[in-house]
Amino acid sequence: MKIGIIGLGSMGQMLVNAFCKSGAVLPKDLIIYNRSREKAEKLQKPYNLEIASSAQEVCERSELLFVCTKPLDILPLLRELTIPEPVHVVSVAAGVRIEDLEAVHTGAVSKVIPTVTSQELRGVSLYTCSSRLSSAQKQQLVALLSSIGVAEGIGEQEIETATILTSSAPGLLAGIMESFAQAAVRKTPGLSIDSAREMLVETMLGTAKLLQAEQLGFDQLIERVATKGGITEEGLRVLDQRLPDGFDELFDMTESKHAMLKEMVKKQL
Numbered sequence: 001m002k003i004g005i006i007g008l009g010s011m012g013q014m015l016v017n018a019f020c021k022s023g024a025v026l027p028k029d030l031i032i033y034n035r036s037r038e039k040a041e042k043l044q045k046p047y048n049l050e051i052a053s054s055a056q057e058v059c060e061r062s063e064l065l066f067v068c069t070k071p072l073d074i075l076p077l078l079r080e081l082t083i084p085e086p087v088h089v090v091s092v093a094a095g096v097r098i099e100d101l102e103a104v105h106t107g108a109v110s111k112v113i114p115t116v117t118s119q120e121l122r123g124v125s126l127y128t129c130s131s132r133l134s135s136a137q138k139q140q141l142v143a144l145l146s147s148i149g150v151a152e153g154i155g156e157q158e159i160e161t162a163t164i165l166t167s168s169a170p171g172l173l174a175g176i177m178e179s180f181a182q183a184a185v186r187k188t189p190g191l192s193i194d195s196a197r198e199m200l201v202e203t204m205l206g207t208a209k210l211l212q213a214e215q216l217g218f219d220q221l222i223e224r225v226a227t228k229g230g231i232t233e234e235g236l237r238v239l240d241q242r243l244p245d246g247f248d249e250l251f252d253m254t255e256s257k258h259a260m261l262k263e264m265v266k267k268q269l
Helices: 010-022 037-047 055-061 071-080 098-102 116-120 135-146 156-166 169-187 193-213 218-225 231-266
Strands: 003-006 030-033 064-067 088-091 109-113 124-129 150-153
Touching (some): 003 010, 010 030, 010 037, 030 037, 064 135, 071 231, 098 109, 135 150, 193 218
Parallel strands (some): 064 088, 088 109
Antiparallel strands (some): 109 124
């Protein structure tokens, strides 16, 4: 199966690297295109990929087409292109609904929300598909996403909240950990910021592995670490006073942002 990728920003590059790293896609079965050829050439070197001369060429030669452009660029781009009906078009853009994609392509369409951690073959790729997909097309997509992490099918009503837990989470968690490290250094200036960051990274890795290996719930791990009246329990009490409102505000803000983006995309139809 020939897989095309148009747009080599952060997510487009991640998909190329992850597909090749997983071995699920042979480099000869990938064809890529980016307006700036320099980005395509950087990816071509390690994998000997084929670079298309235009986005239209990618459409004509692909069976599965990932469009990795910005949300407000995707519909104008798809309108410009002549996409054969058998091509399965996959958008990775937030704010672009299945019905938006169906308005500009007569064939099968899907929406995928990837995560940068899939470059390490871990993380969750969210997907939702149109009713136009054949069972074979859906199986192909799920198998491909499963090769670079966990593929999670989800409804469009839930995908925006889930996006914060998957695609946005690496950046959000990095921000939380940076604040944690900075606070430690403010408290104890003799501790270097690099050491604090390294400690947190290793602790995050170990925590994730422990949760997964022993199939623990968050509450079970808390119970294991936080002894009655101990330091961790007191720390959790402080966090419980501050974090819930902060996370509620986070989800309210992202909901508003998604709504605004969807409205801007809708006006393009």
